[in-house]
Amino acid sequence: MKPDKALECLRAGNRRFVSGETTSVINRTPDGETPLPLHRQRAALVNTQSPVAVVLGCSDSRVPPELIFDLGLGELFVVRVAGNVAGPTQVETVEFAVAVMKVPLVVVMGHSGCVAVGTALSTPDGDDPAVLATVVAAIRAEVAPFQASHPGLEGEALARRAVQVNARGAARGLLRDSADIAGRVATGRVRVLGAEYDLETGVVEYFDVD
Numbered sequence: 001m002k003p004d005k006a007l008e009c010l011r012a013g014n015r016r017f018v019s020g021e022t023t024s025v026i027n028r029t030p031d032g033e034t035p036l037p038l039h040r041q042r043a044a045l046v047n048t049q050s051p052v053a054v055v056l057g058c059s060d061s062r063v064p065p066e067l068i069f070d071l072g073l074g075e076l077f078v079v080r081v082a083g084n085v086a087g088p089t090q091v092e093t094v095e096f097a098v099a100v101m102k103v104p105l106v107v108v109m110g111h112s113g114c115v116a117v118g119t120a121l122s123t124p125d126g127d128d129p130a131v132l133a134t135v136v137a138a139i140r141a142e143v144a145p146f147q148a149s150h151p152g153l154e155g156e157a158l159a160r161r162a163v164q165v166n167a168r169g170a171a172r173g174l175l176r177d178s179a180d181i182a183g184r185v186a187t188g189r190v191r192v193l194g195a196e197y198d199l200e201t202g203v204v205e206y207f208d209v210d
């Protein structure tokens with residue numbers, strides 16, 4: 001599958017999720033017709049899987065990628081960590097998905113109301129938060145320069161921009177820290193996008209990361 005077709009799968013699934021017309025109990029076979037409930041999808045996937053995309057997303061309980069994109073078993077390769085940061089184990093896992101499983105699309109997805117990003121914004125330089133210290137340090141590395149260069153932004157407006165800045169930074173981290181991912185992007189086999197999920201509307205917006 002080409003990256004753009006994979007992106008269209010995500011867009012279509014998110015539209016179903018937003019409108020309440022979810023179909024994830026139905027396996028969308030190539031003919032688009034054959035209904036397959038989850039228990040039968042499970043049986044069909046014992047020895048195979050071909051996920052259409054990797055999602056590096058936040059662990060927040062309100063942001064489960066399979067539900068947001070209305071996809072069934074075997075359709076999404078998901079990496080979740082607080083604040084959707086790209087540390088070494090996340091980079092390796094995404095690399096595995098694109099190199100071994102030939103997944104054509106990587107989406108780094110932040111979300112509105114992200115507690116990890118909010119903590120990073122409110123933690124002064126040099127301080128460690130009580131929890132999520134490594135995650136917050138990674139987010140601060142992305143958002144602190146942005147915060148410093150946009151002194152007029154604050155409150156909700158700053159938080160929303162910081163979510164995007166953090167997702168873009170993690171996506172760039174994947175390209176910086178994995179020559180394999182970067183090489184596949186350079187040849188057009190893989191596309192890496194940032195995204196932001198809105199807790200209120202359920203809508204996912206995408207953005208380029210270069």
Ligand SMILES: [Zn+2]
Binds near residue numbers: 059116
């Ligand atoms: Zn979050």
